[in-house]
Amino acid sequence: MPFKIHAKSISGAVCAGLLLLSSCATSAQRIESKEDHLAAAGFAFHLADTSQRQTMLNKLPAHRFVRRIHDGKVFYVYADPTVCDCLYVGDQKAFSAYQQYRQQKTLANEQQETAIDYDDAAWNWGDWGMGPGWVGWDPAWGNWNPGMGPYGW
Numbered sequence: 001m002p003f004k005i006h007a008k009s010i011s012g013a014v015c016a017g018l019l020l021l022s023s024c025a026t027s028a029q030r031i032e033s034k035e036d037h038l039a040a041a042g043f044a045f046h047l048a049d050t051s052q053r054q055t056m057l058n059k060l061p062a063h064r065f066v067r068r069i070h071d072g073k074v075f076y077v078y079a080d081p082t083v084c085d086c087l088y089v090g091d092q093k094a095f096s097a098y099q100q101y102r103q104q105k106t107l108a109n110e111q112q113e114t115a116i117d118y119d120d121a122a123w124n125w126g127d128w129g130m131g132p133g134w135v136g137w138d139p140a141w142g143n144w145n146p147g148m149g150p151y152g153w
Contacts, residue, residue, distance in 0.1 A: 031063060031083045037101055038078060042094035046087045057081055065095075 039045060048057040060066055060079035068075045076095040078088040090098070 028083055031080060034063075035078075035080060035084065035088065038088045038090070038094075038098055041090065041098035041101060043076075043078065043088040043090035043098070045084075046089065048081070048085050048087065053087075054085075057085070057087055060087075 046053070048054045057079050058081060060077065062079055062081050064078070066077045066079070068077055074092050076090050076092075078090075080086055080088070
């Protein structure tokens with residue numbers, strides 16, 4: 001039975017490959033950004049530049065914090081075997097500074113996502129079917145208008 005290659009199959013595979021490559025770049029950029037903030041928070045950077053370090057790095061979960069106690073002190077370890085092939089180590093103060101940064105960033109993102117006022121004299125609600133005779137929208141209806149008029153149910 002001969003094997004046929006279709007142009008659609010090839011183009012689909014190419015598109016899927018490009019999509020995967022673009023998502024990898026985005027993932028690497030997110031990791032690099034996170035690591036920049038780890039360094040700024042006080043985490044120490046250590047390359048896995050020996051076989052022993054590489055072996056230990058590979059035992060840790062990638063891109064996750066691990067809490068370790070050494071000589072009675074708490075340390076937080078972040079392993080990156082994919083982008084920098086390194087380990088970040090910080091104490092409680094560094095971890096708290098990083099967590100505080102994350103909370104501030106989350107708050108800033110939430111504030112950015114809130115609705116902004118839009119004032120445009122040329123805006124025409126009538127083009128959207130909401131002219132002067134429009135009764136209003138009830139949030140309980142969503143986008144569905146049961147046509148019950150101003151009296152409700």
